[in-house]
Amino acid sequence: xxxxxxxxxxxxxxxxxxxxxxxxxxxxxxxxxxxxxxxxxxxxxxxxxxxxxxxxxxxxxxxxxxxxxxxxxxxxxxxxxxxxxxxxxxxxxxxxxxxxxxxxxxxxxxxxxxxxxxxxxxxxxxxxxxxxxxxxxxxxxxxxxxxxxxxxxxxxxxxxxxxxxxxxxxxxxxxxxxxxxxxxxxxxxxxxxxxxxxxxxxxxxxxxxxxxxxxxxxxxxxxxxxxxxxxxxxxxxxxxxxxxxxxxxxxxxxxxxxx
Ligand SMILES: C[S@@+](CC[C@H](N)C(=O)[O-])C[C@H]1O[C@@H](n2cnc3c(N)ncnc32)[C@H](O)[C@@H]1O
Numbered sequence: 001x002x003x004x005x006x007x008x009x010x011x012x013x014x015x016x017x018x019x020x021x022x023x024x025x026x027x028x029x030x031x032x033x034x035x036x037x038x039x040x041x042x043x044x045x046x047x048x049x050x051x052x053x054x055x056x057x058x059x060x061x062x063x064x065x066x067x068x069x070x071x072x073x074x075x076x077x078x079x080x081x082x083x084x085x086x087x088x089x090x091x092x093x094x095x096x097x098x099x100x101x102x103x104x105x106x107x108x109x110x111x112x113x114x115x116x117x118x119x120x121x122x123x124x125x126x127x128x129x130x131x132x133x134x135x136x137x138x139x140x141x142x143x144x145x146x147x148x149x150x151x152x153x154x155x156x157x158x159x160x161x162x163x164x165x166x167x168x169x170x171x172x173x174x175x176x177x178x179x180x181x182x183x184x185x186x187x188x189x190x191x192x193x194x195x196x197x198x199x200x201x202x203x204x205x206x207x208x209x210x211x212x213x214x215x216x217x218x219x220x221x222x223x224x225x226x227x228x229x230x231x232x233x234x235x236x237x238x239x240x241x242x243x244x245x246x247x248x249x250x251x252x253x254x255x256x257x258x259x
Contacts, residue, residue, distance in 0.1 A: 005066065005206070006041070006042040006066060006067055006070035008202075008205055008206040010042055010044065011202060011203075011206060012192070012202075012203055012206065013044055015190070015192045015203075015249075016044065016103065017044045017045060017048060017102075018190065019102055019103065019131045019188070019190070019251050019253070020044070020045035020048045020049075020100075020102035020103075020131070021048050022131075022188065022253070023100070023102060023129055023130075023131050023253055023255070024048050024049055024052040024100070024129075025052070026184065026253070026255060027052075027098060027100075027127050027129050027255055028127075028257075029053075029097065029098060029125075029126065029127060031053065031055060031056070032053055032056050032096075032097030032098045032126060032127075033055075033056060033057060033097055034056065034057050034059075034095070034096045034097050034098075034123075035049050035053060035056045035057070035058050035059070035096060035097060035098040035100060036058075036059045036060070036061060036096045036098070036099055036100065037049055037058070037059070037060045037061070037100050037101065037102070038061050038085045038088070038099065038100070038101040038104060038105075038118075038130075039061070039062055039063075039085060039101050039102070039103070039104020039105070039107070039108075040060030040061060040062050040067070040068075040071055040080075040104075041062060041064075041067050041071070041103075041104075042067055042070040042071050042074065043060055043070065043071030043072075043074050043075045043078070043080075045100070045102040045103075046058060046060040046071065046075060046078055047074075047075060048102075049098070049100060050075075050078065053098075056097075056098075057079070058078045058079070059078065059079040059080070059081060060075075060078055060079070060080050060081070061080075061081040061082075061083050061085070061088060062081075062082065062083075062104075063082065063083065063084045063085070064082075065082055068080050068081075068082050085101075085104065085105070085108045085114070086108050086109065086110075086114065089121060094121040095121060095122075095123050096121055096122060096123065096126065097122070097123050097125075097126040097127075098122075098126055098127050098129060099118050099119075099121060099122055099126075099127075099128045099129070100129050100130070101129075101130040101131070102130070102131050103131060103132065103133060103251075104130075105130055105132050105165065105166070106132045106133055106164055106165055106166045107165070108165060109165050110165070111165060111167060111171070111172075111175065112171075112175055115128070115172070115175050115176055115256075116175065116176075116179060119176065119179055119180070119256060119258065122256075122258040123258065124258055124259060125181075125257070125258060126257070126258050127255055127256065127257050127258070128176070128254075128255070128256045128258070129253075129254070129255045129256075130253075130254055131251055131252065131253045131254075132166045132251070132252050133166065133249065133250070133251055133252075134166055134187060134250045134251055134252040135248075135249055135250040135251075136164045136166065138248070138249075138250065139233065139236040140200055140204060140208070140233065140236075140247075141208060143229060143232045143233060143236075144204075144208065144209065144212055144229065145160070146232070147225070147228055147229055147232060148160070148161075148212060152228070153225065153228075156215060156216055156217075156221070157212070157215055161211040161212055161214070161215045166252070169185050169187070169252060172185060172252070172254045173185060176254065176256040177256075179256070179258075179259075180256040180257055180258065180259070181257045181258060181259040182256075182257045183254070183255070183256050183257070184253070184254070184255040185252075185253070185254055186252075186253050187250060187251065187252050187253065188250075188251050188253065189248055189249065189250050189251075190248070190249045190251065191246045191247065191248055191249075192246075192247040192248075192249055193244050193245075193246060193247070194244060194245050194247050195243075195244060195245075196237075196239060196243060196244065196245055197230060197233045197234050197237050197245060198230070199244075199245065199247070200233060200237065200245070200247050201226060201229065201230060201233070203247070209226075209229075212225065213225065213226075
């Protein structure tokens with residue numbers, strides 16, 4: 001797993017946190033006692049949960065020590081765990097009223113096993129709630145893959161450096177509906193308003209570009225990759241009259257309520 005940089009990630013804190021706010025607002029539980037945020041990053045989504053349920057005991061978990069350190073610094077009053085969602089938790093001891101995740105499960109493999117396992121740790125009447133980006137076929141992602149496959153770049157990427165793990169809505173329905181009392185599924189298209197194509201590159205330097213850039217040997221090579229990527233992006237994002245660009249971002253939301 002490539003390393004995460006909380007400062008780079010939080011350059012777009014409002015845009016990245018809005019889906020967490022929207023998801024938390026739709027969880028129909030007035031007062032859960034124990035809430036955990038899986039893949040909490042620097043704690044921005046965890047803080048949303050504390051605002052939604054001020055009396056709840058709140059825990060954040062992330063596999064990145066740098067993210068947990070940033071989270072702990074900004075929010076010392078929550079509980080923080082360093083750990084891997086793929087192996088968390090011990091199902092015999094874990095019981096949470098809300099198991100929440102915003103923009104993290106796309107990095108975790110095997111959702112067919114992961115989600116039922118997590119759902120078994122939700123208390124009766126509680127909720128498993130998550131949001132995953134669902135825009136991996138959109139131009140910014142497609143162009144990363146296409147650029148890496150060109151003759152100029154493919155020697156640097158003998159194997160594709162990452163694999164996304166997000167599925168279509170029907171997969172999540174089929175996986176969780178048989179186990180759940182009730183399921184809510186929806187998608188939202190956010191239009192992030194960014195400062196030109198460079199804003200899109202800055203956005204992805206905090207997330208989707210990291211695995212590609214970290215496979216490259218040095219800064220000069222990374223800068224050339226970004227320059228080539230930028231040239232491919234430009235035709236897809238014509239500026240508005242004020243010079244800014246509209247960056248559409250499709251996201252999938254799931255809430256499964258336990259029986
Ligand atoms: C895009 S950030 C989301 C941060 C935050 N939840 C938010 O709403 O902005 C994804 C986070 O998931 C974490 N992550 C990725 N794979 C993980 C795993 N297998 N176990 C735990 N955390 C993981 C990363 O370290 C990163 O902090």
